[in-house]
Structures are given as C-alpha cells and as structure tokens.
Amino acid sequence: MSPSEWYWSLRMAWRDTRGSRFKLFFFSLTVTLGIAALVATSGFGSNLQRAVATQAKSLLGADLVLSANNQLPEDIQALTQGLAGPRSRWASFASMAYFPAQDQARLARVRALEGEFPYYGALETDPPQARLRFDHEAAALVDDGLMTQFDLKVDDRVKIGEQEFVIAGRLLKIPGESAMASAVGPRIYIPFRYLDQTRLVQFGSRIRYATAFLADGWDPDQWLETHEKALRAARVSFDTVKIRKENLGNAFENLETFLSLVGLAALVLGGIGIASSVHLYANRKIETLAVLRCLGGRTGLTMWIPIWVSLGMALIGVLGGVLLGLTIQWVFPLLFQAWLPVDLDYQIDAGAAGLVLVLGVVLAGAFTLLPLSSVWFTTPVALFRKGTEPDVRATRRLRRLLGFLLIFCLMGFIVIQAQRPLLGLLFGGGILLLLALLFGLSWLLLKLLKRFRFRRLPPMIRMALANLHRPHNQSALVMLALGLGGFLILNHTMVHQSLIAQFTRTGSNDRPNMILFDIQSDQVDALQSLLTRQTLPKESPIPMVTMRIQSLKGKPIREWIGEDESTQVPEWAALWEYRSTYRAEQSDTEEIIAGEWVSHFSGQEAVPLSLEESIAETLHLTVGDEVVLDVQGVPFTCRIQSLRKVDWQSMKPNFYMVFPAGVLEEAPQMFVQAVQTPSSQAAAELQKSLFIQFPNISSVDLRLLLKTIDDIVRQATFAIRFMALFFVGTALFVLGSCLVNSRQQRLDELAILRALGAHRSQVRILTMSEYGFLGFLSALFASGLALLSSYLITHYGFRVDWVWNPSLILWAVLGSVLLTTATGLMTELGWNPNAILERLRAEVR
Structure with a gap:
C-alpha cells in the first residue's frame, strides 16, 4: 500500500469511530486493570530488587555469621582465630519475660548480645542511645509491641529468668527482620554477660549461639568456600551477605512472580472481553465494508479500517493501564511492608513500565485481530444478501494463523513475566485450560436452563430467563468473568475461616489451651502440686x-x-x-x-x-x-x-x-x-506463678497464639483480596461492555413490549429479573467452585477440617445480584419509555 492509502485507511478508521467513541473507549477498559496490575507488580519487584541490592549488608548486619545449637566447637574457633576485624556474639532463646509493675508475663524471644553488632545498619530504639546503657548496667531493649501491650515505659523493670533488667528503651526495628517476625515472637535484647545470671542455661535448654564477623582485609565468601566442609561436619550454620542476598532475591522473585501471574490472569480475562466486543463491532461493520467494496475499495485496503480501530482500542486500554499501574504502585509497599525485612522506597521503573506497554499492546492487539478475521474478506454481495459468508477457506486459514499467533503471544508474554520458562508455560497452559473449562461450564449451565420451560412462572420472569439466550447477549462470558472474580474472594475467605476455626476449636473450653515446656526432671512433682492448687485440668x-x-x-x-x-x-x-x-x-x-x-x-x-x-x-x-x-x-x-x-x-x-x-x-x-485454663485471667495467673517458682519453664498461651495467627492470616488475606479486586474490576468492565454492546437491542425490545401494551412496571421487572438471574447464576457458579477449591486446599493442602459458612454464600449471592442489577440498570439510563414510535420507525428503516 502507498502512503496515501495508509493515510486514507487511518482517516476512514477515525471517521468510523464518530458516534461510538465513548463505547469503544469503554470496551478498551477491559484490559486496563490487567495491565495496571502488571505495571504495579513490575515496579514493586524492581523496588524490591533495588532495596535488596542497597540494603544487603544491613540485612545480615555483618560480613559472616556462624551459628550452632551449642557454643562453636574448638576446631571451628581455631579456624576463626586468624580472621582480622571485630566480632560479636550472641545467644538467642525463648523465655518467659515477667514485668513486676504489671504483674504479668509473656513468652518472648531473648537475645543476649556482646559486641557492636550490627556492623551494618543499626538497632532502631527509642530513645536512640538506649543501647549505650548495656555498657554499665543490667539493661534491656524491649520490643515496641510488647511495650505497648503491657503499657510499659522506659526505666520499668523486666525479669528474665532470675535476673532483673531495667528497660532502657523501645526496640523499634532490627536489621534483617520484618515487623511480622516481632508479632510472632516479640524480641528482648540483654547484655551477654548477664546470660549466666539468668540461670536459664541448663540441660536441655534450646539456645542458639552465633558469632558475627566484620571482615578486615579478607573475603568472607572465599573463606567460607575453603572451610564449608568443616562447618557442615560440625553442624555449624553459616551466612554471608552474598548468601542472604541470594536467598532474599529468590524469595522476592517468587512473590513478584505470584503477583504478576495474578495480573496476567486478569489481563487474559480482559483480553477475552475486548475480543468479544471487537467481534460484535466487526459484525456491525460488514455493511460499511461491503459499501466500500462496491465503490471500488480493495480487500487489502478496506480490511485495515477495523484493524486500526481495534488496535487503537488496545493501545488506549494499555496506556490507561500503564498510567493506573504507576499510580497504584505505591499501594504495594503498604500491603507487604510488614512481611519484608527491607525498607521500600517508591520509584517509577520506566524500563519495566515500557516493557509491559509494548508487550501489552502486542498481546491486546492479538486478542483483537482474531475476531476481525471474519470480516476481512467481506464481498460486495454482503450489502444485498445479509448473512452471506465470505471466502470460507481463506477465513479458516486466517483464523488458524491468528489463533496460533495469539497463543504464541500469550505464552511468550507469560514466560517473560514469570521469569521462569517452565513455570510460565505451566501457568499459561493452566490458565487457558481453566478459562476454557469455566467457559464451557457456563455455556452448559445456560443450555440446561434453556431446556426448562418454567410454565408456572409469571410471563416477565419467563421472558427474563429466555433473554439469557438472546443472540449477542454474551451471558456465558459475563458468568465467566463475574464467577471468576467472585470465586477468588470466596475461596480465600473460606480458607481463612477454616484455618481460624481450627485454632478456635483448639482453644475451646474442653481442650488444653496452654503448653508448658523446658520442665526439668526434678521440677515435675512440684509443678503438679502447683497445678493442683490452682485446680487446673492437666x-x-x-x-x-x-x-x-x-x-x-x-x-x-x-x-x-x-x-x-x-x-x-x-x-x-x-x-x-x-x-x-x-x-x-x-x-x-x-x-x-x-x-x-x-x-x-x-x-x-x-x-x-x-x-x-x-x-x-x-x-x-x-x-x-x-x-x-x-x-x-x-x-x-x-x-x-x-x-x-x-x-x-x-x-x-x-x-x-x-x-x-x-x-x-x-x-x-x-x-x-x-x-487447660478456663480464662485469660487464669492463664496470666498461672504464668506469673510459674515465673516466680520455676523461672526456666516457658509457656505458650494458645489464646494469644490464635490471635497472632488470626492477625497474620488477615493481613495475608487482605493482600490477596486486593489482588482479587483486579479480577472483580475486570469482570465488571467485561459485564459493562457486554451490556453496552447489547444496549440498542435491549432498548428496541423494550419499545416493542411497550407497543404491545406492557406497563412500565412490567418492563422494569423484566429488566431487573434478567440482570438478577445473571448475577444469581454467576454467584452460584462462583460459590460452587469456591466450595470445591477451599475444601481441596484446606483438606489436602493445610490438612485441617473444612469449614463453610452458609451465610457467606447467601451474602455473596445477594451482593452479586445487586451488583449486576445496578450495573445493568445504569446502561438503560436515558431511555424514554414513551418514545415507542421513534424506535419502531428506526427498526423499519
């Protein structure tokens, strides 16, 4: 084609959008949320990698750390004697911490520290110089959450074992540890020289000893490579900045991959939605293309008009997704910061956004080209004979070629985003199989409904059910989109409820709810006497x-x-x-x-x-x-x-x-x-008595453990639900595009009903019933999948009893019905039920 012909096709495509640009823009939004999720996760991954690269040393706090369940063996100590540079050591163990002013105790993770560790980064405390008190007194740094829980203040007292410490300050942040780690096991730091005075170092004590080295003129990784065999033989664990960086990099890569795959699934769903819209758009342009062919337009020229329109839709949707993704990227640190041991800064990664932009346009374009293949070979005869098929052989060959191109683009996009070819291929094949299966089930359900006549139902209700099978209604696609989004939210909610119910049953009144451990042989009889005096079942x-x-x-x-x-x-x-x-x-x-x-x-x-x-x-x-x-x-x-x-x-x-x-x-x-303790007060009283009489015995209150687990699961569920919103939003756009596509047809049908004598209330009942049935079937579809999936995950994955709440299903059905009904009614705003003649004349013309 000559430049003038390219210009002509572009100008004709622009003219063709007049009167429907808002509708086409709405269609393009079906891919926006998927692209936004990919841009946001790509930027989030880049920020994670940047944080690990810049904070790698502070994550470990030293150049080399050696740890074991006992003091380092003499042969290992001999190997480290010649290492130049300062070193620190610590002992880490679980112990009860007793607060005399509050007369309460809590299991904590104690670290007895000697030296200037960490050498990179710092222990963030309030007041900032609180650690300096370690040098001249029995001081302790107490986790900020623990200080808040027991309303502790600086200079209050905490007793570890048989040694009492003054609280020097709040422990706000520990290098290399996330906030979630402190929630699971609050930390308390004490000077190493007071470890023996706690009287907690006894037979059977579970203490982890570690030594940290700051390298001065020697390479930690090279030293480790030389002595790794000896360290393993002595059962000594080791860690360097390089190892920590690789481990965190792999973990963060898995997180980024998971988030990217969620965005990809939303993009695939949106791609199916935009392909469906383009298919209906192309069918409406057959007469226009036939007129151009009658006027002498060549197939190779006229075919580019719908192509430009479709590619423009894809480009607008992808650009909108990129801008939206850059906007919401700042939300991800808020979702995951509590789980991360690094501090995240919001920075825009232009390279990652540009890559998603290019790949997104290619993939969205591939989704739009396949449905256009049916009109590329439109002949002039189509103007005079509606329904005339173009060259069937050429169309079939083109569809196969474009189908392979779409699958190739989709799999390539997934492999690039997944960063692991095998994982990408497995996910790509799985998502295609899942979507095909879900669409097939939706189509089958509609076919089964079509077989029933429902003769006893009111006429408007029967008509609403029949409208689900209207040509171009795309009910199966809407059920697929809404069902998939609802399934994700219901599935995670049911799994969460099953996990929490398991721990709730564990802490019920008829079962033990406190575990005592580190009991020495000579303490057993005295402990039984204490439990008997407090009349506690044991x-x-x-x-x-x-x-x-x-x-x-x-x-x-x-x-x-x-x-x-x-x-x-x-x-x-x-x-x-x-x-x-x-x-x-x-x-x-x-x-x-x-x-x-x-x-x-x-x-x-x-x-x-x-x-x-x-x-x-x-x-x-x-x-x-x-x-x-x-x-x-x-x-x-x-x-x-x-x-x-x-x-x-x-x-x-x-x-x-x-x-x-x-x-x-x-x-x-x-x-x-x-x-078994009957109440939290009884548990606290027992813990206080245990600490006074048996300081070495630790206890775990399963009630507190349940609350901690519930908080952790809730935070994880919130993050997953946030990602599920991309599915729900995409599903709503797909629903909206389907309703916009059939809006004209619906208005014509309503006009005919009014002409036949239907009241406005009957028309309203018909409309609400049709949308309500669509929402009901989608919720039914989502609930069935969620029930099955949550059962498999809880029973075979977490190995806990499956629990489901019928009220959750009822709320899901009600919410889906209201949502689809409201969305559907919005598409009919501006319809004048009295303008019957105008509609009928337009139909005649």
Missing part, C-alpha cells in the same frame, strides 16, 4: 529426649544427604536434633497405618521404634528398616516397628519418633505438659 507430663541420626539402613547419614528427594535425604532431616518421647500407650492424636505398636521393650535384639509417616517418607524408611540413633553420645540400634499418622492440628505435643517403655527412662530428659 494432662500427664510427657518426657522428651534429644537425639540425632547416625545411620540409615547401615549407611552413614552424611552419605544420604542430597537434593534428589526421591533417593536422598534433605540436609535438615539428616542433621536435625530430634526430640523424641517414650510411652506404652498410643496417643489419641495418632493412629497406626503400618506395622504393629510395641508398648514395652523386652531388651532383646534392636530397639523398636515408631515413626511418623511424613518423616518416614522423607528418610525413605519403612517397617523393618534399621536406624542407628545417637542419644546424647550413646548409640541406639533401632528397628522400625510401626508408622503413625499424627493429627498435628490438635495442638497437643506430638513427636516424629516414639519409643516403647523400658528404653529411655534413664536418659537425660525434659518434660512438656498441656494444661
């Missing part, structure tokens, strides 16, 4: 013995370690310090699924052992296999006698390994005990 104390695996099936455990989980054992499972118990009877929270339960050890052959099913699968063990365990320096040769299925959600003490009676009674051990 279960028997359960002994715990620590041990490690030496070998599996005659092969040393280190030879099993590897990443191939089908034949090898993960490092955590191989080197884990297992806390096991012994008893003669089974617990009511477990059942035998293989082998036989052995209650007493006869003293002959190997020691019988019962394994929990998941750890047995991880260790590749089954009934009859041999395991050698290191029980505090003494090797025990054991044989698997049974496998157990354990109800971990019971919140009662459960164990991977259980021995029969007569094996571990003489081994050094601690005890754990479950107690």
Whole structure:
C-alpha cells in the first residue's frame, strides 16, 4: 500500500469511530486493570530488587555469621582465630519475660548480645542511645509491641529468668527482620554477660549461639568456600551477605512472580472481553465494508479500517493501564511492608513500565485481530444478501494463523513475566485450560436452563430467563468473568475461616489451651502440686529426649544427604536434633497405618521404634528398616516397628519418633505438659506463678497464639483480596461492555413490549429479573467452585477440617445480584419509555 492509502485507511478508521467513541473507549477498559496490575507488580519487584541490592549488608548486619545449637566447637574457633576485624556474639532463646509493675508475663524471644553488632545498619530504639546503657548496667531493649501491650515505659523493670533488667528503651526495628517476625515472637535484647545470671542455661535448654564477623582485609565468601566442609561436619550454620542476598532475591522473585501471574490472569480475562466486543463491532461493520467494496475499495485496503480501530482500542486500554499501574504502585509497599525485612522506597521503573506497554499492546492487539478475521474478506454481495459468508477457506486459514499467533503471544508474554520458562508455560497452559473449562461450564449451565420451560412462572420472569439466550447477549462470558472474580474472594475467605476455626476449636473450653515446656526432671512433682492448687485440668507430663541420626539402613547419614528427594535425604532431616518421647500407650492424636505398636521393650535384639509417616517418607524408611540413633553420645540400634499418622492440628505435643517403655527412662530428659485454663485471667495467673517458682519453664498461651495467627492470616488475606479486586474490576468492565454492546437491542425490545401494551412496571421487572438471574447464576457458579477449591486446599493442602459458612454464600449471592442489577440498570439510563414510535420507525428503516 502507498502512503496515501495508509493515510486514507487511518482517516476512514477515525471517521468510523464518530458516534461510538465513548463505547469503544469503554470496551478498551477491559484490559486496563490487567495491565495496571502488571505495571504495579513490575515496579514493586524492581523496588524490591533495588532495596535488596542497597540494603544487603544491613540485612545480615555483618560480613559472616556462624551459628550452632551449642557454643562453636574448638576446631571451628581455631579456624576463626586468624580472621582480622571485630566480632560479636550472641545467644538467642525463648523465655518467659515477667514485668513486676504489671504483674504479668509473656513468652518472648531473648537475645543476649556482646559486641557492636550490627556492623551494618543499626538497632532502631527509642530513645536512640538506649543501647549505650548495656555498657554499665543490667539493661534491656524491649520490643515496641510488647511495650505497648503491657503499657510499659522506659526505666520499668523486666525479669528474665532470675535476673532483673531495667528497660532502657523501645526496640523499634532490627536489621534483617520484618515487623511480622516481632508479632510472632516479640524480641528482648540483654547484655551477654548477664546470660549466666539468668540461670536459664541448663540441660536441655534450646539456645542458639552465633558469632558475627566484620571482615578486615579478607573475603568472607572465599573463606567460607575453603572451610564449608568443616562447618557442615560440625553442624555449624553459616551466612554471608552474598548468601542472604541470594536467598532474599529468590524469595522476592517468587512473590513478584505470584503477583504478576495474578495480573496476567486478569489481563487474559480482559483480553477475552475486548475480543468479544471487537467481534460484535466487526459484525456491525460488514455493511460499511461491503459499501466500500462496491465503490471500488480493495480487500487489502478496506480490511485495515477495523484493524486500526481495534488496535487503537488496545493501545488506549494499555496506556490507561500503564498510567493506573504507576499510580497504584505505591499501594504495594503498604500491603507487604510488614512481611519484608527491607525498607521500600517508591520509584517509577520506566524500563519495566515500557516493557509491559509494548508487550501489552502486542498481546491486546492479538486478542483483537482474531475476531476481525471474519470480516476481512467481506464481498460486495454482503450489502444485498445479509448473512452471506465470505471466502470460507481463506477465513479458516486466517483464523488458524491468528489463533496460533495469539497463543504464541500469550505464552511468550507469560514466560517473560514469570521469569521462569517452565513455570510460565505451566501457568499459561493452566490458565487457558481453566478459562476454557469455566467457559464451557457456563455455556452448559445456560443450555440446561434453556431446556426448562418454567410454565408456572409469571410471563416477565419467563421472558427474563429466555433473554439469557438472546443472540449477542454474551451471558456465558459475563458468568465467566463475574464467577471468576467472585470465586477468588470466596475461596480465600473460606480458607481463612477454616484455618481460624481450627485454632478456635483448639482453644475451646474442653481442650488444653496452654503448653508448658523446658520442665526439668526434678521440677515435675512440684509443678503438679502447683497445678493442683490452682485446680487446673492437666494432662500427664510427657518426657522428651534429644537425639540425632547416625545411620540409615547401615549407611552413614552424611552419605544420604542430597537434593534428589526421591533417593536422598534433605540436609535438615539428616542433621536435625530430634526430640523424641517414650510411652506404652498410643496417643489419641495418632493412629497406626503400618506395622504393629510395641508398648514395652523386652531388651532383646534392636530397639523398636515408631515413626511418623511424613518423616518416614522423607528418610525413605519403612517397617523393618534399621536406624542407628545417637542419644546424647550413646548409640541406639533401632528397628522400625510401626508408622503413625499424627493429627498435628490438635495442638497437643506430638513427636516424629516414639519409643516403647523400658528404653529411655534413664536418659537425660525434659518434660512438656498441656494444661487447660478456663480464662485469660487464669492463664496470666498461672504464668506469673510459674515465673516466680520455676523461672526456666516457658509457656505458650494458645489464646494469644490464635490471635497472632488470626492477625497474620488477615493481613495475608487482605493482600490477596486486593489482588482479587483486579479480577472483580475486570469482570465488571467485561459485564459493562457486554451490556453496552447489547444496549440498542435491549432498548428496541423494550419499545416493542411497550407497543404491545406492557406497563412500565412490567418492563422494569423484566429488566431487573434478567440482570438478577445473571448475577444469581454467576454467584452460584462462583460459590460452587469456591466450595470445591477451599475444601481441596484446606483438606489436602493445610490438612485441617473444612469449614463453610452458609451465610457467606447467601451474602455473596445477594451482593452479586445487586451488583449486576445496578450495573445493568445504569446502561438503560436515558431511555424514554414513551418514545415507542421513534424506535419502531428506526427498526423499519
């Protein structure tokens, strides 16, 4: 084509939009929210990467950190002797913190610190110089949330174990930790030199020791590469700035990928909506194209008129999405900051936005080209014979080509956004399959409704049901869009309710709601007396013995370690310090699924052992296999006698390994005990008594744990619901575009009804009923999918009992009906029910 012909086609396309530009603009908005989600998530990901790159050292606080469950072994200390530069050490453990002024106690995460750590970043405190008091007094920095909870002030007192500390300040922020970490386990910092005076370092105490190094003229990663084997052999964990940066980068990449895939799904839904609108637009332009062909226009020239219009719609929708995405990008830090250990700054990433702009135009354009293929080969005969088909063979070949082009563009877009080719391909194939399945189910439901006559219903109601099958009504597409958005919100709400209901049942009045641990053997009798005096229902104390695996099936455990989980054992499972118990009877929270339960050890052959099913699968063990365990320096040769299925959600003490009676009674051990407290006041009174009489015993109040979990799940659910709003918004735009497309047809039908004598009230009932049925079917569709999906997620994913609330379904149905009815009625604003003749004359013309 010559430049003049290109100009002519563009000018004709612009003229063709006169009188329908607002409608076309509305159609373009169906892809806007999907593009906005992608731009916002891309910018959010760029800000995350930038924050990790600039704050990498402050995330770790040092150049090298070595940690272990005990003091660093002498051989490891010898390796670090020659490292130049300052170093710090700390011990981290869980302990009860008692506040004398408030006469209350709370489980906290205590860190006894020595040195100037962190070397990068800083402990943010109020007052700012509070940490300086560590140098000359028994001072403590207390988590800000804990200070607020107990109404504490600077210079109040806190008692850890048998040592009392003065509160030097509020601990506002810890380098490398998110605000959510403090919510789960509030932190308290104390000087390391007072650790022994707390009297909490006893047998069985779960203390994590760490040493941090500031490199002066040596490379931490190079040193680590040289000594990694020795560190692993000594069961010493290690971390460097490079390792921390890679781990966080991978985690943040997964978060960005998840958010991007949600935006992509919304974009695909919007693409289907704009393709449907373009299809109806193109069918209305057949006569116009036929007139141009009669006037001598070539197919290669006239076909560009609807193409320019469609590409313009795609460009406007994508540009609007980019601008909207840049606007809402600042919301993401508010949603996720509590979960992130880095500080986020809002910065616009022009490169990421530009990439989404280009790819979005290509993808949206591909969605619009496929429905245009039916009118590209329009012949002059179409002006005189309506319904005349163009060249069928050419149209079919073109549709196949454009279909492959659309799939190629879609999969390429998804792969680029997912950043992982395999994940992108799997998601792309899955989303296409899901949309096809959902659309098919919507279409099938409408077909089933069409078979029923509903003869006993009023005429207007029957007509409303019949209108769902009106040509160009796109009811299946509307049900797909609204159903998918409603499904996302209902699904996450049901999963949230099931999780919270599980913990609520755990904390019910007829079940233990407090766990006591770190009980020494010589404290058991005195503790039982205390619980009896307070008339608290209790279960028997359960002994715990620590041990490690030496070998599996005659092969040393280190030879099993590897990443191939089908034949090898993960490092955590191989080197884990297992806390096991012994008893003669089974617990009511477990059942035998293989082998036989052995209650007493006869003293002959190997020691019988019962394994929990998941750890047995991880260790590749089954009934009859041999395991050698290191029980505090003494090797025990054991044989698997049974496998157990354990109800971990019971919140009662459960164990991977259980021995029969007569094996571990003489081994050094601690005890754990479950107690039932009738109220929060009784729980607080027990915690206070425990701290005064047994400072080393810690307790977990399941009521407080429930509240913490509820807060965490609510924040996560809010973030997910925010992303689901992109689906809901896209669905509403798709609904609006479908209603705008059929508005003229609807108004003509209403005019005919008025001409036949229908009252305005009857017309209104018809309109509201049609939209109401559409909303009802969409909600029914969404509720069914949400019920099935939430059951699968809770039952097989989280392994908790599935709970559903009928009132939630009722509210969803009511909300969907009201929403679709209101949206539908808005499209008929401005209709004059008395202008019947004008409508009929227009129909005749």
